[in-house]
Amino acid sequence: MEIEKYDIEGPLLLKPKVFRDHRGFFMEAYNKRVFEELGIISDFVQDNHSKSVKHTLRGLHYQVNRWQAKLVRVIQGEIWDVAVDIRPNSPTYGKSVCATLTCANQHQFYIPVGFAHGFQVVSETAEVIYKCSDFWSPEDERGVLWSDPQLGLNWPNPDSPILSDKDLKHPEFKNLRLD
């Protein structure tokens, strides 16, 4: 497993070792012991799987009270994935880190608690799976407006994103809700 750190403390880009042979490939997608050795001590309790069509943009999402660390990967297609630092006392508050995740590169994006998360689909369709360190809690769901210029995010297709009704209505970053 290769690991890349970012300028922002916390998120990691993980490049698992992939064993290829005439049958295809094998990889350990998650190994609690190895991840803990890397300092990723999240106790993952829920796996999510979504499929989206090209230009779909999901985000930017986080939960309060039941904060979720996430381990994101793509099993079909390609996405641009982003995590925005919303830890109030962080020196990098409001800054973001991103990763291109594809079924070919097998990379995984580890997003600790304290970040808002979103992605946009670059390929015709993409299937994304991610582990979460706490359960979904609808009343604790919060969001930030994906297009807020203050965040300065370089979405692959900002002109015609496909969004949920919910994602159209999130507040701007200056009105971030942490309660």
Ligand SMILES: Cc1cn([C@H]2C[C@H](O)[C@@H](COP(=O)(O)OP(=O)(O)O[C@H]3O[C@@H](C)C(=O)[C@@H](O)[C@H]3O)O2)c(=O)[nH]c1=O
């Ligand atoms: C997030 C979630 C949704 N749902 C349901 C609620 C709703 O009817 C349907 C679709 O939900 P959403 O529109 O919120 O799905 P989506 O926009 O894909 O939400 C996800 O976006 C990415 C970026 C994240 O980081 C996730 O934590 C999550 O917020 O699925 C669950 O049953 N469990 C869950 O954990």
